[in-house]
Each structure stands twice: as structure tokens, then as C-alpha cells.
Amino acid sequence: MSIATPSEVTFDAFDPGMRADPYPAYRRVRDAAALLPYQFGDVPVTLVTRYEECAAVLTGSEWGHGYSAGISPFRDATAAIPGSFVRMDPPQHGRYRKLVSKAFTPRTIGDLTPLAGRVVDDLVSAALRRGGLDILADLAVPLAVAMIPVRLLGADPGLGADFRQWQLAIARGSDPDWLLGAAEVAARTAAAGACMTYFGELVARKRAEPTADLLSELIAAGVDGAGLTAPEIIGLSLLLLVAGMETSINLIGNGMLALLRNPDQWDLLRRRPELIAPALDEMLRYDAPTQFTIRVALADTELGGKQFRRGDGVVILTGSAGRDDRVFAEADTFDVTRYAGNQPARKHLGFSLGIHFCVGAPLARLEAETAIQALLERAPRLELATETVEYQPSLIHRGIVSLPVSL
Ligand code: HEM
Numbered sequence: 001m002s003i004a005t006p007s008e009v010t011f012d013a014f015d016p017g018m019r020a021d022p023y024p025a026y027r028r029v030r031d032a033a034a035l036l037p038y039q040f041g042d043v044p045v046t047l048v049t050r051y052e053e054c055a056a057v058l059t060g061s062e063w064g065h066g067y068s069a070g071i072s073p074f075r076d077a078t079a080a081i082p083g084s085f086v087r088m089d090p091p092q093h094g095r096y097r098k099l100v101s102k103a104f105t106p107r108t109i110g111d112l113t114p115l116a117g118r119v120v121d122d123l124v125s126a127a128l129r130r131g132g133l134d135i136l137a138d139l140a141v142p143l144a145v146a147m148i149p150v151r152l153l154g155a156d157p158g159l160g161a162d163f164r165q166w167q168l169a170i171a172r173g174s175d176p177d178w179l180l181g182a183a184e185v186a187a188r189t190a191a192a193g194a195c196m197t198y199f200g201e202l203v204a205r206k207r208a209e210p211t212a213d214l215l216s217e218l219i220a221a222g223v224d225g226a227g228l229t230a231p232e233i234i235g236l237s238l239l240l241l242v243a244g245m246e247t248s249i250n251l252i253g254n255g256m257l258a259l260l261r262n263p264d265q266w267d268l269l270r271r272r273p274e275l276i277a278p279a280l281d282e283m284l285r286y287d288a289p290t291q292f293t294i295r296v297a298l299a300d301t302e303l304g305g306k307q308f309r310r311g312d313g314v315v316i317l318t319g320s321a322g323r324d325d326r327v328f329a330e331a332d333t334f335d336v337t338r339y340a341g342n343q344p345a346r347k348h349l350g351f352s353l354g355i356h357f358c359v360g361a362p363l364a365r366l367e368a369e370t371a372i373q374a375l376l377e378r379a380p381r382l383e384l385a386t387e388t389v390e391y392q393p394s395l396i397h398r399g400i401v402s403l404p405v406s407l
Contacts, residue, residue, distance in 0.1 A: 014179055019391040026320035034304045041178030043073045045313040051324040053304045054316045057295050058353040064089040066296035071311035074294055078174055083232035084239045086356060093355065099221055101359055103152060103214040109362045116370040119146045124374045128407060135403040140252035143367055148244040153237055154213030155202060166191040171246040172394045179395065199237040203230055247289040248364040250399030252371050255283035257403060258334045260384045265336050270376050276369050278339035284350025286334050291319035291398050293352065318349040379407045
């Protein structure tokens with residue numbers, strides 16, 4: 001798995017030892033080369049390490065996923081799910097995306113804002129009464145459950161622990177199969193099965209009795225005049241559950257960890273709460289919840305002086321691009337003002353770029369802004385209860401297991 005770069009830097013992009021802090025290794029490999037040959041399981045691919053080349057692939061129409069054309073070298077479990085447009089190319093991609101986008105318009109997000117406020121308020125009040133808080137288990141997770149499966153998909157609020165367990169197993173299972181143990185593959189299969197059974201029953205219920213949520217809208221809507229099939233609606237629910245929960249939980253976890261490890265930035269945000277929106281962008285650049293993604297050349301093309309043939313695969317290290325000092329000044333410094341003012345920094349790749357730019361970004365921002373603002377206001381003297389941070393095993397998704405703080 002590890003490779004020798006042109007300047008003899010050895011690098012293993014997926015070494016579990018890098019989980020705690022992958023950034024020094026990203027720097028070494030970025031400085032060695034923008035593009036590196038890499039053995040991705042049994043698939044030879046190219047790793048893309050620097051910002052400019054990552055952004056060029058994400059925005060270039062000659063790059064995509066290639067599953068519908070039958071040219072992808074990747075065997076990705078996500079691509080097999082009906083309706084899972086994150087791994088689709090135009091024109092299919094656009095049809096599904098258009099339907100789902102309705103849930104994330106400024107108006108819909110405006111309607112969700114009071115709910116997010118109430119949920120966070122209750123969770124922070126309970127923590128203050130108890131005198132202790134785990135930012136993941138007591139705040140980020142229940143908030144994501146309330147907003148995504150329960151509010152967006154209209155699922156049963158009593159199943160919060162199941163949703164978390166299913167999405168964690170499926171999120172770990174989105175790592176390439178050759179990185180997973182047999183138990184993890186079995187856990188993914190079981191979780192996906194349980195999830196599909198649950199959403200299958202829910203779709204039948206909503207078909208009989210529609211409610212005010214995206215799931216009922218998807219049932220009522222059609223793709224190009226034709227209705228979505230039940231497997232497509234179930235697949236879309238699964239995609240939204242996993243793409244939405246794991247990432248928005250990890251934005252709050254990784255972001256709060258950065259703030260608490262940089263108390264000057266926490267104090268600055270307390271004094272200038274209007275910096276919260278740019279601070280979220282800085283969190284997405286500095287310690288992104290999604291660390292890499294994949295693409296395939298849809299036609300013969302050139303990138304960074306290298307020729308690619310149709311069907312060649314690349315792994316785009318977006319987590320590395322965020323720390324590229326060719327683009328970001330003092331890239332290893334966490335600075336909540338970087339995206340503020342008249343000359344904000346270059347767009348980070350935390351939500352990707354191009355046609356697959358995260359459709360749920362407005363909801364992710366709403367959740368993180370509401371949670372972090374409540375802590376700034378109501379628990380201003382927050383401190384880390386421990387210096388030891390344990391990371392989830394996932395490599396695509398970067399997130400911590402728990403973040404206990406003293407209030
Ligand atoms: C901080 C939180 C989030 C992060 C960091 C994040 C990150 C991303 C990234 C990097 C992609 C693009 C992947 C690629 O280009 O290959 C993406 C796409 C997507 N995200 Fe998010 N996401 C977040 C929250 C959400 C939420 C809350 C939802 C929905 C509830 C969501 C739903 C989706 C969907 C459906 C796609 C596929 C879009 C497409 O292919 O057109 N995400 N997200």
C-alpha cells in the first residue's frame with residue numbers, strides 16, 4: 001500500500017496510524033508531487049494531493065464516476081444503491097439531485113431554524129443541569145437525529161440509537177472494501193439491510209398517509225414524469241441518512257475540538273459572534289469531515305502535465321488540499337477570520353466543488369451554527385475534559401468518538 005514518491009517520500013494514504021493526525025504526512029506527500037501513482041487495493045490509481053489539481057478534477061466535465069458507462073475501476077458499494085446520485089454522472093445525476101434539492105432551499109432551511117434552536121436549547125439546558133457534556137453523544141448526535149431522519153425523512157424519533165448505529169456501520173463501510181475487516185463488512189451488510197427494511201415500511205406508511213417531509217414529497221414527485229420506485233426512494237433515504245448524519249456530527253466534533261485547542265479563537269468567536277459563518281468554513285478547511293473522494297476520467301484527458309486514459313481512476317485528497325500552502329497562507333493555523341471580510345480565502349473543498357457539491361450544506365451549516373453558538377453563549381468557559389482524542393475507524397469520514405468537556 002505504501003509508495004515511493006519521486007523524491008523517495010514514502011506515504012500510505014490509508015494507514016490507520018495516520019488517523020490521529022494525517023496532516024504532516026499529507027504535507028510531505030504534497031511537497032513531493034501533485035500526482036502520485038498508488039495501488040488502491042487491486043486497482044492502480046493516481047492520488048491527487050494539491051488544491052489546484054483536486055479542484056480541477058472536481059470541476060472538470062471530463063471527470064465523473066463512469067458507472068453508467070461501465071468504465072469505473074472502483075468497486076464502490078454506494079454505487080450499487082438505487083437512486084444514490086452521489087456516484088452518478090449526468091444526466092441521471094441531475095434528475096435525482098433536483099428532487100432532493102427542494103429540501104435545502106433557503107426557505108426550507110428558514111423553516112427548520114426554529115426547530116434546530118429548540119432542540120439545541122433543550123440539549124444544552126440538560127447538560128448544564130447535569131454539569132457535564134459530551135459534545136458528540138449529548139449534542140451533535142441527537143441534533144443530527146432530530147434534523148435528518150426525524151424531521152427531513154419523517155422517521156420515528158424513538159429510533160435515534162438505531163439510526164446512529166446503522167449510519168456508523170454504513171459510514172465505515174463506505175471506506176474501500178480492501179480496508180475493512182470481515183466483521184466490518186458484515187456490520188455494514190446488516191445495517192444496510194435493517195435500514196432498508198425500516199425505510200421500506202416507512203415508505204409504505206407515507207404512501208398511505210403522507211406527512212410534511214421530504215420522504216412524502218419524493219413519493220408524490222416523479223422523475224421526468226414517471227414516479228420514483230420504492231427501491232429508489234429507499235436508496236435516497238439511506239444516502240441522506242449516511243451522507244447527512246456522519247458528516248454534520250463530525251463538523252461539530254472536529255470544529256469544537258479545533259476551537260478548544262485554540263482558546264484564542266474560542267475567545268475571539270465569543271467576542272465577535274458574527275464570525276460564526278466564516279468560522280464554519282475554516283473548520284471545513286482545517287479538519288474536514290470528509291477526507292477524500294474518487295473520480296474516473298470519462299474521456300482521455302490531461303491533468304497537471306500527466307495524460308489520463310478514459311477509465312483511469314483518481315483518489316482526490318481533499319483533506320490534504322485544505323492544508324495546501326500554495327493556496328492558503330499559514331495553512332496549518334486555525335484562524336476563524338480567514339473566510340471573513342472582503343477578501344476571503346479560496347473556497348475550501350470540505351463540501352467538494354462542481355456538480356456533486358454537497359446538496360445538504362445549508363442544513364449542515366444550520367446544525368453546526370446553532371450548536372456552536374449555543375455553547376459560546378451558554379457555556380463560555382468550556383474546556384476539554386481530556387487531551388486524549390480517539391478517532392472513529394473510518395478513513396473517508398474523519399470524526400472523533402467522544403468529546404467530553406467541563407462546563
Ligand atoms: C458538514 C457536513 C457535511 C459535509 C462535510 C459534507 C460533505 C460532502 C461532500 C464532500 C460531498 C461530495 C462528494 C464528492 O464530490 O464525491 C457531499 C455530497 C452530498 N452530500 Fe454532503 N456533507 C455534509 C452534510 C450533508 C447533509 C446534512 C446532507 C443531507 C441531509 C448531505 C447530503 C449530501 C448528498 C445527497 C450529496 C450528493 C450530492 C451530489 O452528488 O450531487 N450532506 N457532501
